[in-house]
Structures are given as C-alpha cells and as structure tokens.
Amino acid sequence: MRKVRAVLVSAIMVLGVSLTIGATPAHxxxxxxxxxxYSECQRIGSQGVTKGWWEDYSCEWESRYRYYFLYT
Structure with a gap:
C-alpha cells in the first residue's frame, strides 16, 4: 500500500506541476x-514565507485525491 501511495503522490505532483507550468499565466x-x-501543509507554507521562497500560499483539499495541495 505504501508503494502505491508513493507512486500516486509522485504522479499527482508531476501532473500538477506540468499542468501549472504549461497552461497558466505567469501570475x-x-x-x-x-x-x-493540513497542519503539515500550513507548516511548509509558513516556512516558505519566512524564508522568502514565496509571498503567500494556500492549502487546498482535493477530495478526489484525499490530499492537501500547497499553492503559492
């Protein structure tokens, strides 16, 4: 089950990044x-703001995947 979950998370991230990079405007x-x-998503989002990696973030629940997605 862990292998399946790891593959699923990797596939979701690759798909999400490829869609984000290829089809969205710069802003x-x-x-x-x-x-x-959710707490882990918030922690990483806050850490990114503190370290200057991004100015703002949001954690959004995707029920069909059952994961939180961190967007900046």
Missing part, C-alpha cells in the same frame, strides 16, 4: 507540494 498559483495533513 497564477504554482503547485509546490502535496500533503496528507
């Missing part, structure tokens, strides 16, 4: 992570 949100827990 649109960028997918930077996929997380199982």
């Amino acid at each position: 649109a949100a960028k997918l930077v992570g996929v997380f199982r827990d």
